[in-house]
Amino acid sequence: MTAHQPPTQADAKAVMAALARGERAALARLIAMYGPGIRRYAAQSLTVASEAEDVAQEVFLRAWRHAERYDPSKGAVSSWLYRIAVNLCIDHNRRGGFRRFVGIDSMPEPEDDTPGAEVEYGARQRLAQTQAVIRTLPTRQKQAILLKAAGELSGAEIAMALGTSEGAVEQLLVRARATLRARLELEE
Amino acid sequence: MSDHDNTTKASDAEFDRALSALFAHPEDEDVAELSRAVLSQTVTVNRTRHEVQGDVLSEPLPWALGFGGLMAIGVALGYVLSSSAIGDGFLAWFAFGDLLSVMGGF
Known part of the structure; x- marks a missing residue:
């Protein structure tokens, strides 16, 4: 688990209110709160992981431009931001697929190389295996498990981000975990 | 809630934590570059009329x-x-x- 503490709802809502007033300092604060998780989610969700930084930038630019559209009564700030991220990742993957089909882009990286050289080979291999299994999951299961693991969102936050019920999210997570457990045990 | 449910929940939480740890990298927490890139783009997005007039005069x-x-x-x-x-x-x-x-x- 990561060392940072998740931001409180009150803090996040105060930051969004400041953002709606056009305070650029609030944008920096929002990025500090949710930037790492959104970048992590994008890196795992995108076919080309190196585009995660671009997607993360776009998420926060959209938040800046449309801050006044955020309604605190309709859900958490995290859900609102991750919903933007989920949609952007879908668009990126769709456009990337077409670009690869017509040969504009090269094939996607076979595995994520973000851990860097200092991470031992075993961990990289485990990560690559897990990513490969996650890629085979149905889209909604993949989104739910990545929002949980990479974004560290609660069931309610995931439900808001995906526009579904908490019960449906729980079902998606149960199925995703079962597939991951079975496939990863099989490979070990 | 039964013992079985509690065990399953604990096991799921453990699984999610392991998955989070697998995806987490220390460099993820550094958002300085991301912050700089986003904030610089907001400057160009929100240019005021006076700033554009400033360009004409300079x-x-x-x-x-x-x-x-x-x-x-x-x-x-x-x-x-x-x-x-x-x-x-x-x-x-x-x-x-x-x-x-x-x-x-x-």
Whole structure:
């Protein structure tokens, strides 16, 4: 688990209110709160992981431009931001697929190389295996498990981000975990 | 809640934690670059009228040339179209040609 503490709802809502007033300092604060998780989610969700930084930038630019559209009564700030991220990742993957089909882009990286050289080979291999299994999951299961693991969102936050019920999210997570457990045990 | 449910929940939580740890990298927490990139783009998105006027005052020649060129094209087109409307098209096109040659055209 990561060392940072998740931001409180009150803090996040105060930051969004400041953002709606056009305070650029609030944008920096929002990025500090949710930037790492959104970048992590994008890196795992995108076919080309190196585009995660671009997607993360776009998420926060959209938040800046449309801050006044955020309604605190309709859900958490995290859900609102991750919903933007989920949609952007879908668009990126769709456009990337077409670009690869017509040969504009090269094939996607076979595995994520973000851990860097200092991470031992075993961990990289485990990560690559897990990513490969996650890629085979149905889209909604993949989104739910990545929002949980990479974004560290609660069931309610995931439900808001995906526009579904908490019960449906729980079902998606149960199925995703079962597939991951079975496939990863099989490979070990 | 039964013991089985509790065990399953604990096991799921453990699984999610392991998955989070697998995806987490220390460098993820560094958002300085991301912050800088986003904030610099918000500056260009939100340029005020005064900032644009500032550009005109600090670089007057290119803006004046662009404005002058557009005015000349507008005058020429207006002359041609109005002359054509009264049936004097032949002379008008000659005049338009002369004007373009003055401007470096033809």
